[in-house]
Amino acid sequence: MASIDRRGPMDRGGARGAPSRWSGLVVGLIAALVVGGWFLYSACRIEVGKGKQAVLVRKVGHNLEPGMEIAPAWTEDRGYSKGVQPDVLTEGRFFYNPFFWDWEITDQFQVPEGKCAVMVSLVGEELPEGRVLADDTQKGIRPGVIEAGARVAYNPYATEFLVFDPVDVPTGSRGVVTLLSGRSQKDPNVVLVDEGERGVQLKTLPPGKYFINPFEQRISVVDCRTRIFGLNEDADITFLSADGFNISLDGAVTFRVSEERAAEVFVLYNEDFNGDAIDDEIIAKIITPYARSICRVNGSKLDAVQFISGDDRELFQQDLESTLSARCEDQGIEILQVAVTSASAPEEIRAPVRAREVAKQQLEQFLQEKLQQESQAELRVKNLLAEQKARLIEAEQEVVEKTTKAMQDQDVAVTEAEQRLSVTETQLEAAMNRAAALRSEAQASADVIRFKNEADLAGLALRVTAFGGDGGSLARNVLIGKLAPAFQSILSNSDGPFMELFGSFVSDTPTPNLTPIPEPSPRSPDPSTGVDPLAGNAPGASESLPSNPFRTAEANR
Structure with a gap:
């Protein structure tokens, strides 16, 4: 026999309505979860592209102490502090709760071509007295340089960069190195210090381009090429002859700074520590005084006529060149040639000598x-x-x-x-x-x-x-x-x-x-x-x- 449904209409309708309500709730919950997940994914995602960086800012946490600009790093006992965090995010995808974090995406620092950069820390402990360069925990200039083309991720609230041109030592010159930081010199009375000590180094640099930290060391360029100066133009060489006539010499001196002793010459004869003015210092302090002294001593032994004669003047020139070379060599200067082109004498003795010549x-x-x-x-x-x-x-x-x-x-x-x-x-x-x-x-x-x-x-x-x-x-x-x-x-x-x-x-005669x-x-x-x-x-x-x-x-x- 067929079963007979004895439920009434109300009973049957209630049984059909319960599953419909539960399906609607499930669909609504799933939709809410999808929308909420998509919202949280979009709101929490941090996309850091190539050459970019993200600076994190904590919205909740411990307050900073007075004088602090950057929040300290996270610790287990203290946790996070409010404010700009010391670390930055580099290329990649990150997820942070926007209710607790905020971020700022900026460009990484890239050193321009043909230049170098020096990092300066804006936060940290103060440098002790006498220190020039700071370490990782101190505020100030960091040692070393960042060469051209390098890319660095940094916190713009805690670090900045100083850009400098490289030091160019041209051909025929030497670079004198002066260390501005380092250990103190053992003997303060020496001109040149040992390697690694603060001061002018004995070893010089050959020609080339050098990327240096100008707060760590300085390179001064000393020109060691040949230079000529006139005796009558740059130095007035005038003296009396043995017979009392006033003699004035005109000529040229060819010299150069010894490459092996360029640092010593730079320290002794450059008071302003400017490599471009060392030649003038050498002429004024070494060559001119020695040339005058030698000419006056040797010139007083000859008559005025002998200065006009070619043979005697040639001997005088050879003696001047040998003596001046020996004295300047002690000072680190090489005399290549001394040429006496003319010797001015009174006209009354110059005319007959000229005629004889x-x-x-x-x-x-x-x-x-x-x-x-x-x-x-x-x-x-x-x-x-x-x-x-x-x-x-x-x-x-x-x-x-x-x-x-x-x-x-x-x-x-x-x-x-x-x-x-x-x-x-x-x-x-x-x-x-x-x-x-x-x-x-x-x-x-x-x-x-x-x-x-x-x-x-x-x-x-x-x-x-x-x-x-x-x-x-x-x-x-x-x-x-x-x-x-x-x-x-x-x-x-x-x-x-x-x-x-x-x-x-035929004959009748018998045969x-x-x-x-x-x-x-x-x-x-x-x-x-x-x-x-x-x-x-x-x-x-x-x-x-x-x-x-x-x-x-x-x-x-």
Whole structure:
């Protein structure tokens, strides 16, 4: 069975309204917490950016004592005091209750470029008598410097800064250091104190820029470069000569302060402790008195004429320079040079001395010109000799070159002639060999022809002998022997002029009983020429012997 809700309308409505009220309360509480948290976060947050600082001021706490400007630091037994707190907040995010604290955001202190700063504490204990610099718990100037570009967080109610330019020691100068704070010197009667004692230090500084605390030490610049001053302009050097004439010197003294003793010279001859005026003090207190004293003592030993003469004045100048250098060196001053340019004397003695000096100068000039002319003549002779020697050397060199060339040409010509002679001799020998060979060949040919002719004649003589010495019979026999093979064709045609040729051979005269001549035996060819001497192919055979008509006919047959 289904359950039946037996609550009335009022009961059901109350049950639904209770959760709604609690949800609204929760949402309101959360909203309040969020808004309150955001308010507290915004109100309590301190954002300190880069290069910034925050000075805290306590609103509640113990009251400051009379004369106090900065609240003391927090302690466990006392807690915080009202007022400006000694510490500051640097870059970052911090949270402080605005009901108890207040703050002020300012810039940190940054030292300008090219300068230095000195910190001054405005709060603390008073300095004891005789103290110049304060420590961390005292009021006053702090030791040391903050160099250019540095950034420092500070409490503007308790600290301030003094900015100073660096001390520049130029080239050729030295920096004399005077300590204004430090331990007392052991001996108060010395000029220079030991290192670390209050006073002028022995050690000086080289050229450069120095960032110093002017309340802690002072650097005075002493110029150690060379300086020149005139004897007649800056100091009146006048004295009497040995003969009673008034002599006035004019010249220049070149000096400088010794770098090793710059501090001592600065203390002794600078009463105002101003480094720029030390040169004038040196001239007035050291060089001028010594120069006058030396000139008066040494000048009284010479006559007025000697001051006009160059040699005596030069000796006087050398003595003045050596004596003045020795005395000034004891005072820390280096004398580099003393030059006496002129010495004023009365006109009545100056004119004749001047004329004599002019005559001496002219004589010296004439002597120099003479020496110059002699030197030029000697130089001209040397030049001529050198030129002659050079030409002689060139001629000798040319002779040597031509001789060498001629000898080389001669050697070449002899070599070529010898070569041609050798070739000619070789050619002559070859020609002689060829002539001998031709003679031998011609002799052999002649011998062959002669032997062949002799053989032919011998054979012909035998054949003629065989016909009883009748040559005509031999000729007819040879002709008949040649024509015998062709008789049939010839006799077939007995008429005509051709047969008339044989008429002379037809005769009634009986032919003697002839013995046939045997053919000559074959001969061996000549071993030297390879030719049969009786053959018809021997050279010159056709020209030397008549041809045999019977043999020719046999050959044709």
